Amino acid sequence: MHSGRTPDEETLTLWYELGRLYSGVGGGGYRATKLGFTLVCVAGALVLLSAPLFGTAWAGPFAPAIPVAAGLLSGGGLFFWERTRVRRRGNVLRRALAERGFDADRPSREGLGAYYDAQLVLLRSEYEYLRLLGKPRARKTARLFEESFGFTPEDPFETGPLNVAPDTEGMRLLRERWERRLVMRKELGMEPPALGLKEDLTYRVFPREMTVPVELATRSAYLTISRELLLERYGKDLQREAGLMPEALRRRVERDLREYAALSRRPARRS
Numbered sequence: 001m002h003s004g005r006t007p008d009e010e011t012l013t014l015w016y017e018l019g020r021l022y023s024g025v026g027g028g029g030y031r032a033t034k035l036g037f038t039l040v041c042v043a044g045a046l047v048l049l050s051a052p053l054f055g056t057a058w059a060g061p062f063a064p065a066i067p068v069a070a071g072l073l074s075g076g077g078l079f080f081w082e083r084t085r086v087r088r089r090g091n092v093l094r095r096a097l098a099e100r101g102f103d104a105d106r107p108s109r110e111g112l113g114a115y116y117d118a119q120l121v122l123l124r125s126e127y128e129y130l131r132l133l134g135k136p137r138a139r140k141t142a143r144l145f146e147e148s149f150g151f152t153p154e155d156p157f158e159t160g161p162l163n164v165a166p167d168t169e170g171m172r173l174l175r176e177r178w179e180r181r182l183v184m185r186k187e188l189g190m191e192p193p194a195l196g197l198k199e200d201l202t203y204r205v206f207p208r209e210m211t212v213p214v215e216l217a218t219r220s221a222y223l224t225i226s227r228e229l230l231l232e233r234y235g236k237d238l239q240r241e242a243g244l245m246p247e248a249l250r251r252r253v254e255r256d257l258r259e260y261a262a263l264s265r266r267p268a269r270r271s
């Protein structure tokens with residue numbers, strides 16, 4: 001990470017706990033769906049098995065609705081319980097960050113010190129991908145990235161293939177460039193847009209602690225974007241096209257594909 005504006009350890013811990021909390025919301029929805037589906041199957045089986053023993057009069061015309069109701073109540077109950085837990089814990093973390101002078105809705109307001117290089121590479125790759133889509137909604141989200149992280153279309157950053165890697169001199173210069181733009185916006189009285197659970201579930205915009213699993217997932221995510229752009233620009237037969245590229249570009253292509261294959265454990269070319 002860039003050490004110049006890194007928050008203290010206690011503040012970093014709060015940011016990373018908030019990021020973990022938001023990360024768990026997606027898993028909570030999956031768990032609720034899984035529980036609801038399981039209860040539908042179990043309740044349906046019990047209703048069918050009860051017919052030879054008790055007949056069908058006890059359930060009457062409501063027999064088909066019993067499994068559905070059981071699934072909705074169990075899955076919905078778990079979902080709302082987890083959302084309530086997230087909201088309560090999130091409010092505690094927000095108050096703790098506010099006491100330290102940070103705005104929990106604007107994680108980059110005081111700089112990018114809480115962000116690891118790998119996450120910034122992913123965010124900048126997502127920004128470039130959104131710009132290339134060109135759709136109105138994508139352009140709107142791209143502006144959110146510009147205002148939140150200081151990105152610009154003129155950044156010396158490329159993906160498909162990537163021209164920078166985390167923890168390098170090139171990445172340090174990019175980070176400083178983004179930091180300067182955020183400072184300029186702040187001096188002009190321009191606040192970053194508020195970010196929340198919705199944006200984090202879609203783009204992982206809140207700081208994440210780079211544990212080994214998180215870092216592997218982050219690197220895999222930005223290499224997936226880079227690979228998709230490679231395929232779009234050069235076609236499916238990247239090995240043949242690589243032979244026609246300038247040497248520096250060819251090395252970057254091979255590096256991206258090699259690392260992508262290692263992380264995904266599948267061939268780097270489409271079948």
